[in-house]
Amino acid sequence: xxxACSHTIDLHSHTLYSDGSLTVDDLISHVVNHGVETLxxxxxxSVGAHLEIKERALELPCNIIPGVEISCxxxxxxxxxVGLQIDPANKVLTEFLQQQQSYRRQRLLEFAAKLEKAxxxxxxxxxxxxxxxxxxRTHLSQLLVEMGVAPDANRVFKRWIGRKGRAYxxxxxxxxxxxxxxxxxxxxxxxxxxxxxxxLSRKQLKQLLEQFHLAGGRAVELAYPNxxxxxxxxxxxxSSQLGLLASQGADFHxxxxxxxxxxxxxxxxxxxxxxxxxx
Ligand code: AMP
Ligand code: MN
Ligand code: MN
Ligand code: MN
Numbered sequence: 001x002x003x004a005c006s007h008t009i010d011l012h013s014h015t016l017y018s019d020g021s022l023t024v025d026d027l028i029s030h031v032v033n034h035g036v037e038t039l040x041x042x043x044x045x046s047v048g049a050h051l052e053i054k055e056r057a058l059e060l061p062c063n064i065i066p067g068v069e070i071s072c073x074x075x076x077x078x079x080x081x082v083g084l085q086i087d088p089a090n091k092v093l094t095e096f097l098q099q100q101q102s103y104r105r106q107r108l109l110e111f112a113a114k115l116e117k118a119x120x121x122x123x124x125x126x127x128x129x130x131x132x133x134x135x136x137r138t139h140l141s142q143l144l145v146e147m148g149v150a151p152d153a154n155r156v157f158k159r160w161i162g163r164k165g166r167a168y169x170x171x172x173x174x175x176x177x178x179x180x181x182x183x184x185x186x187x188x189x190x191x192x193x194x195x196x197x198x199x200l201s202r203k204q205l206k207q208l209l210e211q212f213h214l215a216g217g218r219a220v221e222l223a224y225p226n227x228x229x230x231x232x233x234x235x236x237x238x239s240s241q242l243g244l245l246a247s248q249g250a251d252f253h254x255x256x257x258x259x260x261x262x263x264x265x266x267x268x269x270x271x272x273x274x275x276x277x278x279x
Pocket of ligand 3: 069080193194
């Protein structure tokens with residue numbers, strides 16, 4: 001693993017609109033304190049942050065790139081696609097995100113039903129009280145930790161709500177093609193988020209990049225915290241062969257997660273073209 005360096009461009013972050021812990025203004029102050037000058041806010045299935053700041057974008061202490069992170073299906077895996085430079089007011093996008101948001105609420109209630117069957121009761125009512133626009137398993141894990149079901153989020157995922165957990169509910173996300181299409185219709189650039197986090201073999205990653213490229217995807221996130229350098233070198237080579245650009249971001253959620261700092265991740269390989277050269 002390569003040492004994390006400090007960068008002024010960070011193209012992946014979350015706020016309270018999804019599973020981040022900070023308001024939009026607190027996130028911006030926090031990243032500025034870490035030396036970030038250009039930040040993409042990329043909440044899961046929400047552009048609420050961008051609608052909130054659109055009237056005062058020029059007064060903010062850093063340059064905000066409108067973005068979003070959308071989950072999609074790739075075989076039996078959930079893959080995350082970041083959309084950068086999207087138009088947050090685009091109707092195709094906002095209608096699509098509304099559907100995703102209601103599906104997300106429904107999925108958490110399905111988790112609650114499974115947990116109930118396994119003897120953990122009262123989760124459903126608590127899910128109803130989550131304030132975020134896009135609810136996620138992160139919220140669910142926080143509820144379960146508060147209820148004492150497991151001592152920390154990691155163990156909640158491992159024992160209960162992760163892919164191999166007792167109460168796991170497989171997601172029914174849209175296809176990769178659909179997600180890339182919606183991002184494109186909203187004027188955005190589609191980016192494969194944190195490719196090393198899906199436990200895919202090289203063969204599956206190769207297939208993912210080819211299918212993504214064929215669908216109209218444009219870039220791959222090649223620098224993020226804990227990225228495996230050997231894998232990133234390999235991905236950089238494959239990306240360049242397909243003409244895919246490179247992105248970078250900390251995927252910041254919460255200042256309490258001390259191992260993730262805005263702007264802190266390895267440096268992009270010198271052979272790739274950064275996605276921000278497009279704008
Ligand atoms: P969802 O989109 O509802 O399936 O929730 C996915 C979110 O859960 C991810 O974006 C992560 O922030 C979080 N997450 C997934 N796996 C883990 C894990 N093993 N430990 C902690 N957080 C996780
Ligand atoms: Mn998240
Ligand atoms: Mn993600
Ligand atoms: Mn993310």
